[in-house]
Amino acid sequence: MTGIHADIDALKGLHGALVKYRHTQRDVTARGEDQIRATRASLEAKASRCRTQLELSQAELGACQDRAARAAADDTTRGPVDCSGYARAVEQYGERLEAIRRWQQRIDAEASQFQGIAGRFADLLENELPRMEEHLVAIIASLEAARRVQAPASSS
Amino acid sequence: MISRPDQDGDQQLRLLDDAWGKAAEYWRDGTARQFGAAQLTPLLQESRSYLEALRKLMETLEAAERDTEG
Numbered sequence: 215m216t217g218i219h220a221d222i223d224a225l226k227g228l229h230g231a232l233v234k235y236r237h238t239q240r241d242v243t244a245r246g247e248d249q250i251r252a253t254r255a256s257l258e259a260k261a262s263r264c265r266t267q268l269e270l271s272q273a274e275l276g277a278c279q280d281r282a283a284r285a286a287a288d289d290t291t292r293g294p295v296d297c298s299g300y301a302r303a304v305e306q307y308g309e310r311l312e313a314i315r316r317w318q319q320r321i322d323a324e325a326s327q328f329q330g331i332a333g334r335f336a337d338l339l340e341n342e343l344p345r346m347e348e349h350l351v352a353i354i355a356s357l358e359a360a361r362r363v364q365a366p367a368s369s370s
Numbered sequence: 371m372i373s374r375p376d377q378d379g380d381q382q383l384r385l386l387d388d389a390w391g392k393a394a395e396y397w398r399d400g401t402a403r404q405f406g407a408a409q410l411t412p413l414l415q416e417s418r419s420y421l422e423a424l425r426k427l428m429e430t431l432e433a434a435e436r437d438t439e440g
Binding site: 220221227231232234235238245250256310317320321331332334338343350353 | 375376378379382383385386388389390392393395396397401405409410413416417419420421423424426427428430431434435437438
């Protein structure tokens with residue numbers, strides 16, 4: 215049985231592998247898209263938090279600079295008001311926001327480039343692979359039919 | 371730990387390649403050669419290209435998450 219029908223069994227194995235491949239790679243492509251969406255959302259959330267912190271720091275720096283200006287005009291105050299901590303915070307949040315924006319731009323560019331190859335692969339999974347599977351089924355059926363015809367003749 | 375989609379895709383590609391190797395041991399006629407050359411080989415090549423592009427993109431996404439933490 216194994217010797218005579220080994221080719222048919224092997225083809226059935228290949229057919230099963232192709233069907234499984236189509237389903238699992240569909241899942242792979244969907245997970246890839248999910249990951250792109252998740253990272254974009256994560257970066258947008260980080261950018262939003264960073265913008266809020268930057269605006270807050272800018273407001274605090276502005277208030278500090280106002281106090282410093284009033285202190286400079288008032289001879290009775292003990293000394294100059296130090297706003298350097300607020301200025302550092304504004305600088306750090308600004309740099310962080312800029313870094314997030316650069317990553318967002320890079321991901322947009324790379325994801326856009328990726329969409330071309332992903333589209334071709336999706337088309338292959340949705341259209342060409344089922345045709346390959348059908349072709350293989352037809353080949354298997356043809357081999358099985360030929361064996362059925364050959365079997366009585368070979369036994370006589 | 372959840373595996374990355376490109377890694378799972380690579381594993382599935384290896385399984386399909388193995389299945390083709392096993393089938394090719396018994397199926398060696400002209401139809402097999404044509405099927406291999408015209409259909410299966412392009413599928414494997416296109417899959418490799420896709421999975422390589424996906425791997426690079428996944429690495430960029432991971433780097434973006436790491437670099438913007440904190």
